[in-house]
Amino acid sequence: MNIFKLSRKNVFESWRRSMSLGTFIFLATFLLLFFTSFISTMQNDLNQAISNSLSGDIQLRQGGTTEGDMLSLKGKWGQMAYLEQKTVATIETLLNENDNMESYTKRIRNDAMLSKGSTKQHSMVIGLDPSLEAYKKAFILTEGSYLNPNRTDEVLLPKNYADKLGVKVGDSVDLIAATKDNKEVTVSFIVAGTGQVDRLASFSFYPVYTSLQGSQALTGFRAGEMTDIIVYADKGKSDKLSNELQAALSTKGLDSNAVKVSTLSEMGGFLNSIISIYVGILYAFIGILLVIMAILIINLIFMMGLERRSEIGTLRAIGYSRNRIVMIFLGEIFIITTIFFVIGLIIGIALILLLSQLGIPLGAPLDLVLGKVFNIQFDWSQVLMVFMIIYGFALVSSLYPSIKSASVKPAETLREGS
Amino acid sequence: MSTVILQEVSKSYELGRTSVPALRGIDLEIQEGEFVTMAGASGSGKSTLLNLIGCLDVPTTGEVWIGDTLVSDLDDKQLNETRLRQIGFIFQSFNLIPVLNVYENVELPLLIMKEVSKKERKKRIDYFLNAVGLSSFADRKPSELSGGQRQRVAVARALVTKPRIVLADEPTANLDSKTGIEIIELMQQINKREKTTFIFSTHDPKVMQRANRIFHLVDGKIEKVENIR
Ligand SMILES: Nc1ncnc2c1ncn2[C@@H]1O[C@H](COP(=O)(O)OP(=O)(O)OP(=O)(O)O)[C@@H](O)[C@H]1O
Ligand SMILES: [Mg+2]
Numbered sequence: 203m204n205i206f207k208l209s210r211k212n213v214f215e216s217w218r219r220s221m222s223l224g225t226f227i228f229l230a231t232f233l234l235l236f237f238t239s240f241i242s243t244m245q246n247d248l249n250q251a252i253s254n255s256l257s258g259d260i261q262l263r264q265g266g267t268t269e270g271d272m273l274s275l276k277g278k279w280g281q282m283a284y285l286e287q288k289t290v291a292t293i294e295t296l297l298n299e300n301d302n303m304e305s306y307t308k309r310i311r312n313d314a315m316l317s318k319g320s321t322k323q324h325s326m327v328i329g330l331d332p333s334l335e336a337y338k339k340a341f342i343l344t345e346g347s348y349l350n351p352n353r354t355d356e357v358l359l360p361k362n363y364a365d366k367l368g369v370k371v372g373d374s375v376d377l378i379a380a381t382k383d384n385k386e387v388t389v390s391f392i393v394a395g396t397g398q399v400d401r402l403a404s405f406s407f408y409p410v411y412t413s414l415q416g417s418q419a420l421t422g423f424r425a426g427e428m429t430d431i432i433v434y435a436d437k438g439k440s441d442k443l444s445n446e447l448q449a450a451l452s453t454k455g456l457d458s459n460a461v462k463v464s465t466l467s468e469m470g471g472f473l474n475s476i477i478s479i480y481v482g483i484l485y486a487f488i489g490i491l492l493v494i495m496a497i498l499i500i501n502l503i504f505m506m507g508l509e510r511r512s513e514i515g516t517l518r519a520i521g522y523s524r525n526r527i528v529m530i531f532l533g534e535i536f537i538i539t540t541i542f543f544v545i546g547l548i549i550g551i552a553l554i555l556l557l558s559q560l561g562i563p564l565g566a567p568l569d570l571v572l573g574k575v576f577n578i579q580f581d582w583s584q585v586l587m588v589f590m591i592i593y594g595f596a597l598v599s600s601l602y603p604s605i606k607s608a609s610v611k612p613a614e615t616l617r618e619g620s
Numbered sequence: 621m622s623t624v625i626l627q628e629v630s631k632s633y634e635l636g637r638t639s640v641p642a643l644r645g646i647d648l649e650i651q652e653g654e655f656v657t658m659a660g661a662s663g664s665g666k667s668t669l670l671n672l673i674g675c676l677d678v679p680t681t682g683e684v685w686i687g688d689t690l691v692s693d694l695d696d697k698q699l700n701e702t703r704l705r706q707i708g709f710i711f712q713s714f715n716l717i718p719v720l721n722v723y724e725n726v727e728l729p730l731l732i733m734k735e736v737s738k739k740e741r742k743k744r745i746d747y748f749l750n751a752v753g754l755s756s757f758a759d760r761k762p763s764e765l766s767g768g769q770r771q772r773v774a775v776a777r778a779l780v781t782k783p784r785i786v787l788a789d790e791p792t793a794n795l796d797s798k799t800g801i802e803i804i805e806l807m808q809q810i811n812k813r814e815k816t817t818f819i820f821s822t823h824d825p826k827v828m829q830r831a832n833r834i835f836h837l838v839d840g841k842i843e844k845v846e847n848i849r
Contacts, residue, residue, distance in 0.1 A: 519711075
């Protein structure tokens with residue numbers, strides 16, 4: 203046996219007391235795991251939603267527009283902000299020179315009215331190069347095919363719009379829009395495919411995809427004019443790339459008033475603020491729980507220290523150093539923590555996995571951002587974080603009372619008798 | 621050869637503004653392998669004296685030597701080591717660890733002696749449990765033993781480290797006189813066989829007569845040294 207056997211025996215001899223501390227460690231572990239999974243799923247979902255809505259990591263657009271303008275389309279007709287042909291060319295040159303970039307998409311976004319017979323549906327049209335793969339992540343095809351790069355008159359419709367308009371793959375559909383010169387145009391398109399669109403619930407409309415030429419017809423843009431450019435950065439490089447681009451643009455005479463570069467998280471900033479209040483409440487709750495846990499640990503060790511005063515004195519007399527006694531106390535806290543941490547983990551993971559299957563119904567305003575049903579995701583990296591927080595707290599709160607309790611003078615405790 | 625030397629040792633306890641003298645100018649020398657007792661009435665300074673020899677306390681003035689080490693020269697770590705390796709303790713109220721069984725209680729000091737292998741540990745514990753006649757009680761908890769048996773466990777625990785000196789502060793005070801004498805006889809046997817120095821304290825005249833030498837303490841002074849054999 204080593205000296206931790208003494209820790210073990212102490213834990214199981216005063217099992218009831220160990221349980222009372224253990225219960226809190228269990229609760230803290232369980233709730234911490236659950237909440238952190240909840241929060242991280244929430245943030246992931248949100249980022250995913252923003253990413254899919256933008257279909258990229260960085261957006262370059264005309265200066266003077268706000269993130270909100272670009273995210274929540276308000277359907278203002280005829281007030282189009284866009285990048286000039288020359289500006290686009292400059293940006294493309296810069297992008298091609300940059301090593302942190304994976305790829306980019308030039309886009310033309312505008313509002314348009316889908317029309318079939320007398321049925322109409324407001325929508326947001328995104329024109330892009332059909333030969334690029336990236337948009338396929340955001341539009342999951344259910345029928346037909348993706349845009350044919352050789353055709354300019356195709357659209358991809360969200361399934362619900364197609365149903366509402368009563369159109370199928372191969373049918374024609376009209377799009378009515380206002381050009382940049384504020385002239386109304388009607389252009390006929392062929393439905394290439396229908397599918398599911400991932401989008402933020404806070405967006406007013408689902409996007410309809412078409413080719414750049416198709417969008418030019420709707421907006422009156424000349425070749426090379428774009429509303430925005432979406433960039434896919436190398437993993438973890440999006441902040442760096444964003445800064446580099448903005449700086450490089452400045453040297454070419456294009457400051458942030460001319461071209462604004464925003465990252466995904468900047469775009470999502472105002473949406474994140476919606477969930478951040480919930481995150482704050484959850485963390486405050488966890489914080490309180492951890493403080494209670496710390497107080498219980500401190501209290502428990504001081505009590506043990508008093509109860510075992512003569513025992514500690516005896517051990518000190520027969521040659522145990524103060525640090526060894528501290529180790530015995532820490533050993534006890536470690537054992538209790540481990541037992542209840544594992545129980546909390548098992549039950550927490552089980553519940554998270556169960557809820558990830560069932561889904562959690564959400565009310566306003568969270569449903570706006572995250573959807574009506576929230577599927578919490580389990581992630582092993584959370585376990586590591588919870589482990590570090592619980593064990594860190596347990597260790598930190600044990601240290602002082604352990605040292606204090608171990609610092610008895612054997613000559614005194616022996617006099618007190620037992 | 622001397623194992624313990626005290627030179628002009630005094631010890632006072634500070635109680636607020638007053639100072640309580642517990643020992644006053646103690647000079648003594650104890651040879652290796654001796655079996656001696658500190659005898660005296662309650663309050664005469666027996667525990668104080670044993671605590672000084674046991675490196676549990678420091679004298680106010682004077683020098684305490686264990687072998688050729690001056691105790692006041694030692695730092696905390698060295699004091700721990702000295703108590704662990706040079707000295708064995710037996711206490712009046714046995715002071716066993718209640719959650720550990722007999723075997724584990726005896727094992728306690730060996731656990732922190734890195735040079736003692738697991739095999740050697742078992743060998744020693746078995747040997748000393750046998751020596752105190754408790755081989756068949758190894759799995760018992762202290763609460764399941766009589767007072768005399770508990771003190772035997774304490775004797776075994778004091779001896780497993782093979783110390784030079786065993787200090788026993790009133791080892792018989794919590795035992796009936798027959799059991800008390802048995803414990804002293806056990807210590808005596810071990811003293812003869814292992815050549816370990818024993819220093820115990822008592823106020824019981826029957827018990828003190830078992831020692832080879834009696835130091836009579838009165839009010840913190842050695843009044844008389846009595847050689848029995
Ligand atoms: N920690 C202390 N603080 C104050 N006075 C003390 C302390 N320890 C001992 N004394 C005093 O020192 C004197 C000697 O005490 P000590 O415990 O050494 O006597 P003793 O011979 O062991 O007595 P007993 O037979 O009752 O155990 C006593 O007067 C006692 O009151
Ligand atoms: Mg005493």
